[in-house]
Amino acid sequence: MALSDDLRDLYQQVILDHSKSPRNHGQLTDCVHVHGDNPTCGDEIDMYVKFNDEGGIADIKFDGQGCAISQASASMMTIKVKGSRRDKAMAMLKDFRSVVTGEGSVQDEDALGELILLEGVQKFPQRVKCAMLGWRALEQAMQESAKES
Amino acid sequence: MALSDDLRDLYQQVILDHSKSPRNHGQLTDCVHVHGDNPTCGDEIDMYVKFNDEGGIADIKFDGQGCAISQASASMMTIKVKGSRRDKAMAMLKDFRSVVTGEGSVQDEDALGELILLEGVQKFPQRVKCAMLGWRALEQAMQESAKES
Amino acid sequence: MTDLSHLRVDFPILHQQVHGEPLVYFDNAASSQKPRQVIAELTRYYELDNANVHRGLYELSNRATDSFEAARKKVACFIGAGSADEVIFTRGTTESINLVAQVWAAQFLKAGDVILYTGMEHHSNLVPWQLAARRTGAVLKHIPVLDDGTLDLTLLDLLLTEQAKLFACVHVSNSLGTINPVRELCAKARALGVTTLIDGAQAAGHLPVNVRDIGCDFYAFSGHKMCAPTGIGVLYGKAEVLAKMEPWHGGGEMIESVTLEASTYKAAPHRFEAGTPDIAGVIGLGAAIDYLESVGIEKIHQHGQELTAYAMQCLAELPGIRLLGPQGDRASLAAFALACAHPHDLVEFANTHGLALRGGHHCTQPLMKRFKVPGTSRASFYFYNTAAEVDRMMDILHRAVTFFS
Amino acid sequence: MTDLSHLRVDFPILHQQVHGEPLVYFDNAASSQKPRQVIAELTRYYELDNANVHRGLYELSNRATDSFEAARKKVACFIGAGSADEVIFTRGTTESINLVAQVWAAQFLKAGDVILYTGMEHHSNLVPWQLAARRTGAVLKHIPVLDDGTLDLTLLDLLLTEQAKLFACVHVSNSLGTINPVRELCAKARALGVTTLIDGAQAAGHLPVNVRDIGCDFYAFSGHKMCAPTGIGVLYGKAEVLAKMEPWHGGGEMIESVTLEASTYKAAPHRFEAGTPDIAGVIGLGAAIDYLESVGIEKIHQHGQELTAYAMQCLAELPGIRLLGPQGDRASLAAFALACAHPHDLVEFANTHGLALRGGHHCTQPLMKRFKVPGTSRASFYFYNTAAEVDRMMDILHRAVTFFS
């Protein structure tokens, strides 16, 4: 029955809530737009990011369809990174990857806030790519904005 | 030990003798020339046939390289078909195929003469195509001569 | 209901616990399980007869070659081919289709010719034609799918014309369960001189298949979906059509004579089977056919229809469910979307209770777009599945609805 | 002499009588036998884990996928590849070479470019290039073979030039036993920007192979010749080279996104593995590698060299024998022609005494022409063969000489 507990961990109330009512859902104009997908699953995400002059994240919204994990992860992410400096967002990305894969050490757990709840993904290695879907799109958006400037 | 007996049957002295000193070995000019081969084995034969006006076999020689069975069969065949009428040669071809495959019935055993010795091939189905190599070439030569006339 | 549960003893894999609960394997459309008779035949072959085929003159090689070619005859019989020479062994449906999309298409398609397929094709019957179209300049068209999961045949006269040089169509849809009227479609195509390829991945071993009755030029299927080992499949090709086709791969077994500059080739089927074949796989496929025939394809089909009808009826009662595919005559699978849970979440939940479902696009992305779903959950059955297993599935799905709502 | 006869217990097939005498299996270059560990792994897989890979989110599919990808890593390690992504699974050497001769050649060869191979290539490394040359207009050249069975490297500077765009070369000749200096050849090719493909069918599993040390762009081999199941093989491709290559077959597993009109594709290796792979075959190949590594490739190589040296020495005493191939460093096979008997007759005779030899052209017709023989008889060994078996062979061959003289 251990796996059922793990499952409960994976789909905690907060996570289901985010997946059903994702925050920062929608689109932005005049922004960097990245489309990300998970070919194996068919999950898709559109990430819209506005950067400020220093490369920090001024505004962010997302759109698309996917499983509870990918939706909740993206929703929680947008809350946390909105208004962040570039290096801060990068650090969170790195830390979050450690949280879901269980590899490497987390530098600043506090910064992740409730994103820590996605730790349950560790027990479901197939879902790591779901949890990372939004983050990978953000990473790409940051790379593109860096190239432009 | 039954198979050893079969093997002795397959390679009777007469057969080995024909394979070592094939009769009607060589080439002819002004004749129908057919090249036959056994792609799986690499056996090759060149059959040279002169037809008379009625389509009978006036002269025949062969050349090439192959196993004892294919060489002996071709050698014995040339002796038997040389001077034969077309329909007679065709009948022998059919009878000989029955002898080596064991399928169908032999119409005129006497006509085949010592070719009957190749009956041992029945026990070695993989060698049927060896025994038939020269005959298939003859068959093709007869078809070509029929087309021409 | 037709009960074939006595056959479950033949399938060792079914008798295991997964996460503390009995395994319920409902992903048969992706791959079937193997009876001990097939596994035993592989072992027998490797322990007694193993040798390379066609080129040996010794006992083991003769035995291997005999079993190998006997399996080809079994396949020919199984699908009603005119001769064993019409049976080409491949890795599976995908390779079979690619063979045609490379060799036949390169020879017979030119710019502007139409390749017609349908909106419910598996990626394996779409992408090869897209690649062929890019190479030849042929144009791609498709027959759309109606809301009930059947083909929109009102457009057939418009689409299936003499301009269409090839018509590729799935026999049984792996995403909808639709059984397409391939016989009628091929008859119409034939009348227009259009070459036909039927993707039988979900049909062979599930319902009676007779390629001469269907009247197709090519028929492709996979062994692993019908009790045979992985890595073996078949391309049936009509003798007249194969006779005109150039070789595909070059190598051993397919040649007649080779020089350092050029070569000549054998006739079909060996022409298309370069290199050492999957000998054990072919012999295993023969054993699988023996097994299926001992059960009876008609019985397997009937069982599948009954079990699916029962599952569809149970599923319909789930709150927020949307069932895809036709209602009446259909193949043995049920695909659905639940309002409360994305397929991946549902399948993950099911797995924690030992239930193997598949969630996703099922290699039919265009069809998912057509039905405006990100993916579906799918339960697909084979003759060893039971109504009791469907009941267990329903119990688990009800719990999932509670969990995710 | 290195004695590995204790391993014979692992090979059930070896312990049988053929025509009343103990089987002596000396056709290992055509296909090797399988240890019980590999057969057992196939059974284990089918009885416990069987499911389709990569697309499932349930236990069986996860287990199958894990074993499948673990086998890819084992292969990468086994041949010293830089990463598992450089390992593409195919049916065997022949399919591996055809993949390159179709995809790479279509992209990178143009009319007048030279494809260079050697006079000792297997048909599987000749015919694919002949077909590629016909499609692209490339020109075929070859390095001739000397009387001692080695390549005529005095012509190398003349033939291996910048005009050559591809150099295809067998690592170990299946007809002569020659071990070619592939490292030196590839170094020279690389310096000139020539892409290289090495046919490792007779090398992998027989001697240590390290593709990065060899420095080739492609390396092809078959599982069935190295204790693995039939139907599975490998194409190694250098990451930079694979990254530039277009897809080959279209279908499931190799796509990223598909619409009814066009598609995008995954990166290597999955880009080149369309459709359901031979899952059990791949896992069986992994088990074979485990087995070979537990024996030790160095030890296998040494045993082969010693046994072959012994066999060559015994054979040399047969009246009217002509031994082919180099005398010194060579692979574990002996090919010969007897004045008194054609290979087919000899092999037939051997078979009646339980001895499995091969007779014929060994898929190297041009080489047979080169040596002016209709074919040869070949005894090819693997680590489970013994000196006592060579003695039995000699006894049978002596009797054959008497019989046919």
Ligand SMILES: Cc1ncc(COP(=O)(O)O)c(C=O)c1O
């Ligand atoms: C040197 C060589 N290359 C290629 C092949 C072809 O291998 P396969 O038939 O497994 O594709 C063989 C074996 O027959 C071989 O010995």
Ligand SMILES: Cc1ncc(COP(=O)(O)O)c(C=O)c1O
């Ligand atoms: C309808 C259909 N076509 C083609 C395929 C491809 O079969 P395979 O992956 O065995 O090549 C499948 C199975 O995945 C299928 O369901």
